[in-house]
Amino acid sequence: MDQDFWQARWRDNRIGFHEAAPNSLLAQHFTRLGLQAGQSVFVPLCGKALDLDWLVGKGLRVTGVEFNQGAVEEVFARQGLAPQVAKTGALTRYQAGTLTLYAGDFFALTEEHIAPVDAVYDRAALVAVKPEDRRAYAAHLNRIAGTAKQLLIGFDYDQSLMQGPPFSVPGETVQALYQDTHAITLIEERAADGRIGERCNALEQAWLLAPKG
Numbered sequence: 001m002d003q004d005f006w007q008a009r010w011r012d013n014r015i016g017f018h019e020a021a022p023n024s025l026l027a028q029h030f031t032r033l034g035l036q037a038g039q040s041v042f043v044p045l046c047g048k049a050l051d052l053d054w055l056v057g058k059g060l061r062v063t064g065v066e067f068n069q070g071a072v073e074e075v076f077a078r079q080g081l082a083p084q085v086a087k088t089g090a091l092t093r094y095q096a097g098t099l100t101l102y103a104g105d106f107f108a109l110t111e112e113h114i115a116p117v118d119a120v121y122d123r124a125a126l127v128a129v130k131p132e133d134r135r136a137y138a139a140h141l142n143r144i145a146g147t148a149k150q151l152l153i154g155f156d157y158d159q160s161l162m163q164g165p166p167f168s169v170p171g172e173t174v175q176a177l178y179q180d181t182h183a184i185t186l187i188e189e190r191a192a193d194g195r196i197g198e199r200c201n202a203l204e205q206a207w208l209l210a211p212k213g
């Protein structure tokens with residue numbers, strides 16, 4: 001979706017995607033990423049997810065990107081952190097301790113902004129991208145994150161029942177996007193909560209993507 005769409009969602013507080021607690025599939029399956037304290041995780045399209053705080057709490061270096069500056073600032077404020085703020089091209093970099101968040105467009109991020117990346121955590125990011133932009137999203141993510149391993153959490157539902165976002169990203173789409181670079185395993189699927197669960201019987205799915213070769 002374009003930036004105006006998302007900024008309007010934030011401005012009008014239409015952020016039903018934001019969860020009141022860290023995503024429970026993250027907590028359940030995090031160890032499958034095999035990360036040690038001190039390693040780095042990249043969180044694309046991160047919103048103000050409490051997942052960020054949870055990952056910092058695991059001793060990881062956490063880097064995210066989000067269009068909405070207010071959301072980025074809120075993450076630091078709720079952790080009592082006073083970030084250093086610097087412009088870097090079209091992005092604004094907020095950094096305190098092991099947390100770095102870029103306010104701006106994911107597609108403006110380069111490998112230099114986020115390296116090193118030991119793992120990617122995508123929750124409601126790929127499903128937020130317009131279907132026609134998915135290939136570009138996955139290719140850009142692989143490019144800047146060095147084809148890192150990934151925990152991917154998304155939805156599968158009958159797209160005719162609801163307009164996205166979130167869009168339905170069924171298994172065959174995950175395969176089409178990542179099978180050249182990653183071995184893909186469905187590690188859990190469950191009935192989705194909230195509106196998407198009620199309206200479309202959506203499944204929330206967690207995928208583990210392990211780099212090939």
Ligand SMILES: C[S@@+](CC[C@H](N)C(=O)[O-])C[C@H]1O[C@@H](n2cnc3c(N)ncnc32)[C@H](O)[C@@H]1O
Nearest residue numbers: 006017045046047049066067105106123124128
């Ligand atoms: C569905 S929300 C998910 C947010 C977060 N991952 C979570 O679980 O709460 C998608 C977020 O991506 C942001 N976003 C969408 N496209 C973006 C882009 N190209 N660059 C940066 N942020 C983007 C939106 O502002 C929105 O906050």
